[in-house]
Amino acid sequence: MEESNQEIFVAAGLTPAEVALIPAYIADEAEFYDSSAYEKLFEHFAFETGEMPYGTAKYRDGEADVWILERLEENESR
Numbered sequence: 001m002e003e004s005n006q007e008i009f010v011a012a013g014l015t016p017a018e019v020a021l022i023p024a025y026i027a028d029e030a031e032f033y034d035s036s037a038y039e040k041l042f043e044h045f046a047f048e049t050g051e052m053p054y055g056t057a058k059y060r061d062g063e064a065d066v067w068i069l070e071r072l073e074e075n076e077s078r
Contacts (some may be wrong), residue, residue, distance in 0.1 A: 005075045012044035026073050033065045041068045 003011065009019050018037040025032040032038050042064055045052040051071075056062035 002075070005072055008041070008044065008072070008075070011048070012040040014040055022072060026069050026076075032069060038065055038068065041072075045071070 005022075009022075014037055018035070018040070021030055021035070021037060024030040025035070025037070042052075042057075045068060046057040046064065052064060052067055053062065056067050057064055
């Protein structure tokens with residue numbers, strides 16, 4: 001069973017303030033790449049769950065920040 005966004009945020013250790021900014025990141029209204037939320041979510045998806053493809057995590061065949069936001073946005077629409 002796939003994690004909900006809330007479960008992802010808890011597992012990644014996001015603070016309530018970081019969670020509150022996720023919609024702005026998805027809407028491209030705030031800079032996600034340099035945020036603490038990005039760092040925590042990258043760690044979660046790339047290393048803790050291994051869900052992020054290796055090439056994307058290394059920025060070889062995709063962008064990790066875009067992958068994370070697309071993953072969260074996809075979860076919201078379910």
